[in-house]
Amino acid sequence: MNAISLKINNEGYDVPVKPHWSLAYVIREKIGLTGTKAGCEMGTCGSCTLLLDGKPIFSCLRMAIDAQGSDIRTIEGLEEENDGELHPLQEAFIQDHGMQCGFCTPGMILAAKHLLDHNPDPTEQQVREAIGGHLCRCGTYVRIVKAIMNAAETMRNAQATQ
Numbered sequence: 001m002n003a004i005s006l007k008i009n010n011e012g013y014d015v016p017v018k019p020h021w022s023l024a025y026v027i028r029e030k031i032g033l034t035g036t037k038a039g040c041e042m043g044t045c046g047s048c049t050l051l052l053d054g055k056p057i058f059s060c061l062r063m064a065i066d067a068q069g070s071d072i073r074t075i076e077g078l079e080e081e082n083d084g085e086l087h088p089l090q091e092a093f094i095q096d097h098g099m100q101c102g103f104c105t106p107g108m109i110l111a112a113k114h115l116l117d118h119n120p121d122p123t124e125q126q127v128r129e130a131i132g133g134h135l136c137r138c139g140t141y142v143r144i145v146k147a148i149m150n151a152a153e154t155m156r157n158a159q160a161t162q
């Protein structure tokens, strides 16, 4: 095993890993940040999505050793970015019931965050495309899209009053 250093949500983690361990596995099972979900573990469901250097990736397909030196953001880091409060996307998912079991939710929210960071006023079609690679086994898609649209509006309004 080799020890690697990972930067996750602005914290440093030194963790021994085997070369074939995925980033999703290391983050969940070795570091204990279980907000990142492992569903298919073969790149087809999106539940393991996190932000690597600002871009959403499927962490089940990324080797942990290849993530050294990158800025990794998981769902646990969103509050820190929002002064310790729930992020507007998290609030909107609660308000709009954008989840049932919640398994797909962290990946959906991080994909949506990437969209809104780059496009604060997306169309519904653009929201659908942003979460296109994400499966919700509970079929909550309509409410998820609504939550993301409402979060976008909340964030635009907050920006306008600053």
Ligand code: FES
Pocket (backbone or CB within 6 Å): 037, 038, 039, 040, 041, 042, 043, 044, 045, 046, 047, 048, 049, 058, 059, 060, 061
């Ligand atoms: Fe990674 Fe499904 S667990 S895409």
Ligand code: FES
Pocket (backbone or CB within 6 Å): 098, 099, 100, 101, 102, 103, 104, 105, 135, 136, 137, 138, 139, 140
């Ligand atoms: Fe259950 Fe999406 S809320 S998988």
